[in-house]
Amino acid sequence: MSTEASLKAETPPPPQHVAIIMDGNGRWAKARGLPRVAGHQRGVDALRGVVEAGQEMGIDYLTLYAFSSENWKRPPSEVDDLMGLLRLYLRRELRELHRNGVRIRFIGEWRRLAADIVKLIEDAERTTADNTGLTLVIAVNYGSHSEIVEASRQIAVAVSDGRMSADDIDETTFAAHLHTDGIPDPDLVIRTSGEQRLSNFLLWQACYAELVFMNVLWPDFNKRSLEQAVDEYHRRERRYGATSG
Numbered sequence: 001m002s003t004e005a006s007l008k009a010e011t012p013p014p015p016q017h018v019a020i021i022m023d024g025n026g027r028w029a030k031a032r033g034l035p036r037v038a039g040h041q042r043g044v045d046a047l048r049g050v051v052e053a054g055q056e057m058g059i060d061y062l063t064l065y066a067f068s069s070e071n072w073k074r075p076p077s078e079v080d081d082l083m084g085l086l087r088l089y090l091r092r093e094l095r096e097l098h099r100n101g102v103r104i105r106f107i108g109e110w111r112r113l114a115a116d117i118v119k120l121i122e123d124a125e126r127t128t129a130d131n132t133g134l135t136l137v138i139a140v141n142y143g144s145h146s147e148i149v150e151a152s153r154q155i156a157v158a159v160s161d162g163r164m165s166a167d168d169i170d171e172t173t174f175a176a177h178l179h180t181d182g183i184p185d186p187d188l189v190i191r192t193s194g195e196q197r198l199s200n201f202l203l204w205q206a207c208y209a210e211l212v213f214m215n216v217l218w219p220d221f222n223k224r225s226l227e228q229a230v231d232e233y234h235r236r237e238r239r240y241g242a243t244s245g
């Protein structure tokens with residue numbers, strides 16, 4: 001084997017789609033005696049770094065869970081802080097992301113957010129629609145249960161209108177009614193902060209994802225952490241229900 005070929009053999013391709021539950025901002029702040037918002041601010045810095053790292057590593061799709069449909073249960077002031085950071089991120093980062101060829105997509109009920117945020121999201125998606133670099137998928141006001149229920153409702157309406165027959169409903173048509181239409185399922189789902197649950201994230205899409213739970217708090221997550229998770233992913237054997245190859 002040539003050196004180049006052996007090097008290639010040693011470096012398996014990165015997962016095509018990595019999804020991250022960015023958790024632990026509050027605990028990061030608490031450990032430093034800071035308000036929770038300080039943790040969220042540092043969380044945005046970590047997010048920026050991870051998008052860059054994802055591009056460098058050749059990951060095609062990076063999905064980040066930024067705000068769940070259950071996060072409205074938090075105190076209004078914290079919700080305001082999180083929405084403010086989303087605004088700031090979109091205003092400040094769009095140009096740079098676009099320059100780097102990043103395509104931005106949002107999943108979740110983001111159309112129900114404040115009108116100015118909806119405009120910023122529409123602008124970000126439109127501006128970057130033809131980019132061919134990393135696809136950055138941001139989940140905001142996202143919850144799998146409501147996504148699946150909404151898909152079912154749309155399909156039921158299509159059947160009752162006669163636009164679709166019940167026999168046409170299969171896994172492919174169902175998936176096409178989810179917010180992630182056109183995005184491949186995640187290969188790897190990472191959750192930071194030591195919690196080991198999915199918190200209503202990509203329940204349909206992650207059916208065969210490898211799950212990696214890490215003890216790092218999100219503001220401390222960096223390129224090295226992402227590489228560690230990908231290394232762990234490469235040590236796993238994905239069988240999809242078949243016998244070991």
Ligand code: IPE
Pocket residue numbers: 022023024025026027028066067068071082193218
């Ligand atoms: C993740 O950090 C950010 C969001 C859920 C928006 P948390 O705010 O959940 O941090 P912890 O879990 O309280 O430490």
Ligand code: IPE
Pocket residue numbers: 021022023024065066067068071195197199
């Ligand atoms: C999940 O984190 C949601 C996001 C990271 C956006 P949470 O901190 O809200 O999850 P739970 O409440 O601990 O399950």
Ligand code: MG
Pocket residue numbers: 023024025
């Ligand atoms: Mg949390």
